[in-house]
Amino acid sequence: KAGVTQTPRYLIKTRGQQVTLSCSPISGHRSVSWYQQTPGQGLQFLFEYFSETQRNKGNFPGRFSGRQFSNSRSEMNVSTLELGDSALYLCASSLQGQFAGNTIYFGEGSWLTVV
Amino acid sequence: DQQVKQNSPSLSVQEGRISILNCDYTNSMFDYFLWYKKYPAEGPTFLISISSIKDKNEDGRFTVFLNKSAKHLSLHIVPSQPGDSAVYFCAALRSNDYKLSFGAGTTVTVRA
Numbered sequence: 023k024a025g026v027t028q029t030p031r032y033l034i035k036t037r038g039q040q041v042t043l044s045c046s047p048i049s050g051h052r053s054v055s056w057y058q059q060t061p062g063q064g065l066q067f068l069f070e071y072f073s074e075t076q077r078n079k080g081n082f083p084g085r086f087s088g089r090q091f092s093n094s095r096s097e098m099n100v101s102t103l104e105l106g107d108s109a110l111y112l113c114a115s116s117l118q119g120q121f122a123g124n125t126i127y128f129g130e131g132s133w134l135t136v137v
Numbered sequence: 138d139q140q141v142k143q144n145s146p147s148l149s150v151q152e153g154r155i156s157i158l159n160c161d162y163t164n165s166m167f168d169y170f171l172w173y174k175k176y177p178a179e180g181p182t183f184l185i186s187i188s189s190i191k192d193k194n195e196d197g198r199f200t201v202f203l204n205k206s207a208k209h210l211s212l213h214i215v216p217s218q219p220g221d222s223a224v225y226f227c228a229a230l231r232s233n234d235y236k237l238s239f240g241a242g243t244t245v246t247v248r249a
Binding site: 026055057063064065066067070078080112114126127128129130131 | 173226237
């Protein structure tokens with residue numbers, strides 16, 4: 023079956039701009055989570071959506087926002103980009119969001135560089 | 138606040154020997170623990186997990202040990218193979234929560 027698809031894979035933005043990243047979960051999966059990975063910081067949880075509702079949110083400023091559509095596809099938006107937002111943004115998909123380890127699937131990520 | 142810590146950023150091991158990766162956590166509410174493997178330019182892939190009601194889980198060459206009293210878990214890879222060279226992340230979560238807390242990762246290099 024098709025995996026988690028994230029677009030775009032690579033992008034470069036300028037400070038102050040905004041960016042929108044997209045994630046298409048595995049067919050049938052209703053939970054989508056977003057994570058930010060920076061060197062030395064591991065993966066930091068951004069937020070999780072289930073059936074178009076945000077169920078949990080990490081400790082990121084309000085510049086980071088997301089949404090989920092009725093087809094479970096999700097987008098995350100970062101406004102007023104800062105240099106420190108340069109990172110790999112990963113999307114994870116699961117059936118219900120009740121993790122059982124091997125039911126979480128990650129996309130390949132979107133590499134964002136802010137210059 | 139980093140609730141999951143991997144204090145060794147890197148590990149080098151000879152092919153055929155054992156790799157031991159360590160992970161500590163601070164949140165006693167965590168009740169499920171996972172290990173992920175990540176190659177450059179790819180998303181993390183699930184390796185093995187363990188529930189807090191167990192102290193050991195084994196899957197092929199991978200074994201995870203959990204010491205709840207010490208809030209410590211470890212991943213053993215035996216024998217190590219060149220294809221095991223990757224970044225390994227430890228993660229934890231609470232039941233009915235919807236987020237994984239990850240450690241910073243340990244880069245494993247398996248030498249031929």
